[in-house]
Amino acid sequence: MSKTFGTLGDLKKGNYVIIGGEPCRVVEITKAKTGKHGSAKAHVVAIGLFTGNKRTLVGPVSQKVEIPIIDKRVGQVIADMGSSLQIMDMETFETFEIEKPEDQDLAAKLKPGVEVEYWEVMGKRMIMRIR
Numbered sequence: 001m002s003k004t005f006g007t008l009g010d011l012k013k014g015n016y017v018i019i020g021g022e023p024c025r026v027v028e029i030t031k032a033k034t035g036k037h038g039s040a041k042a043h044v045v046a047i048g049l050f051t052g053n054k055r056t057l058v059g060p061v062s063q064k065v066e067i068p069i070i071d072k073r074v075g076q077v078i079a080d081m082g083s084s085l086q087i088m089d090m091e092t093f094e095t096f097e098i099e100k101p102e103d104q105d106l107a108a109k110l111k112p113g114v115e116v117e118y119w120e121v122m123g124k125r126m127i128m129r130i131r
Contacts, residue, residue, distance in 0.1 A: 002122045003068050008042045009061030018066035019055040022048045023121045031061060050124060052102070071120040074131060077112050085110060085127070087118065101127045 003018060011017060015026045024046035032041045044057040057065070075087040078095060088095045098118065100107050106129070110116065115131040 003066045005064050006067050007061065008044065008057070008059050008063045008065050009040070011042070011044060011065070016049075016068050016070060017044065017046055017057070018068055018122075019044075019046055019048075019057050022051065022053075022055070023068040023070075024048050024055055049119075049121060050126065068121050072128075073118055073120060075116055075118050077110055077114045077116060079112055080110065087116070087125075087127075090115070096125070098125050098127060106130070 006017075009031070011026055011029055013026055013029060017024055017026060026044055026046045028045040030043045032043070034040045039060040039062060042057075042059065042061045042063075046055050046057070047053070048055060074090045076090060077085055078088050079086040081097070084097045084099050086095060087098050100110065106127070109130055110127070116127050117129050117131055118125055118127045
């Protein structure tokens with residue numbers, strides 16, 4: 001199970017939502033009052049977790065939205081393979097390859113033996129920070 005459901009009106013800044021099939025973090029949300037005809041509207045601006053693209057979603061506050069389930073895990077860097085890293089999960093001892101993060105400061109600190117927090121979202125993995 002990689003997602004759950006909520007409503008547009010329940011979203012807050014910092015929450016995560018799926019827009020166009022991509023998990024995104026909400027950076028801005030504005031709600032318009034109800035008009036003479038119809039319901040209150042919400043305007044959500046979010047940044048894609050994997051691509052960094054800005055996405056918007058506009059609709060009634062009662063509209064159902066998909067919310068990604070984020071699995072936060074701990075792993076250890078085993079090997080640096082140029083553009084990717086080999087990581088071993090500290091719980092399951094599973095090893096896998098993961099793309100190096102875009103953040104140059106974070107990427108520079110990733111050496112074999114370092115423990116990292118990585119997120120698994122909708123079948124994709126991403127290194128978030130060093131532990």
